[in-house]
Amino acid sequence: MSERAVRARVTQEVAEVIATRRVGAYQHITLVAPGVAELARPGQFVALAVGGETSGTLLRRSFSIHKVSPSGTYGGTVEIVVSAVGVGTRWIVEREPHDTIDVVGPLGKAFPLPTEPVACVLVGGGYGSAPLFWLAGELRDRGCHVEMVLGAASEDKLFGVVEARRSCDGVTVTTDDGSAGQRGWVSDPLPEIIDRTGAGVVYGCGPMGMLESITRVAQAHGAVAQVAVEESMACGVGVCMTCVMPVVGSDGKTRMVRSCVEGPVFRGDRVRWDAFDGGHARVPDDAVGAPKVGGH
Secondary structure (H helix, E strand, C coil), X not given: CCHHHHHHCCEEEEEEEEEEEEECCEEEEEEXXXXXXXXXXXXXXXXXXXXXXXXXXXXXXXXXEEEXXXXXXXXXXXXXXXXXXXXXXXXXXXXXCCCEEEEEEEXXXXXXXXXXXXXXXXXXXXXXXXXXXXHHHHHHHCCCCEEEEEEECCHHHCCCHHHHHHHCCEEEEEECCCCCCEECCCCCCHHHHHHHHCCCEEEEECCHHHHHHHHHHHHHCCCEEEEECCCCCCCCCCCCCCCEEEEECCCCCEEEEXXXXXXXXXXXXXECHHHEECCEECCCCCCCCCCCCCCC
């Protein structure tokens, strides 16, 4: 699909908050945004303006879409999960019912869905698991066996464990400190789950280090990884270039691509994980257009 066609499937709405509740360390917010709800697919995201009309906070904040309801009492709704870590996200979680937020979406590329029933493992880190529940429903509607692995640093940072147990064929929980489930990382139980289920696809959303580890496990056990990356996105529409990252194309060449437009979902084996350091990506020396020694 061309970039112009992608833009045609994006809308901007002044969305009303109709529900907001605390879930562990996060805030679960439901917005009336019928245009976004009608167009969105699992894996896409929305970008929210923060601070109101007179705010000096210019950049939007991006969030994976947790769920949508195309119709209902209030019209189509979009659900997001927010972690309050800065001025912008704190402003969002302080919104109350009937407050409004300017929303642009749906943005980015969705998770690719298998054309035939296949066992799938969905792996989420912290509130990065938010888009996986909608995805799980779509996969099960296609006859797929679906298992989920949810991990976090501690029990309060997990999201959706109860919901996962209702919607998936199997659920495994890990925490770094052992406060819930088994102690360790989400990549620890993944080999056994892939081998036991014969999974062909591993879907992931969470921190970049986690996505790298589940990609390597998937490759080693004959599965394809599809990962939704957590790159910082200042605009969400491909203009600012702050979210570029190195990805290998079908021609075998590495290019710096915009994760908000070409992603956020990529095949894990196409991401140049070797170029990431501390969560930030450098331009690999062999990338198309990379600076050469000695300058121009």
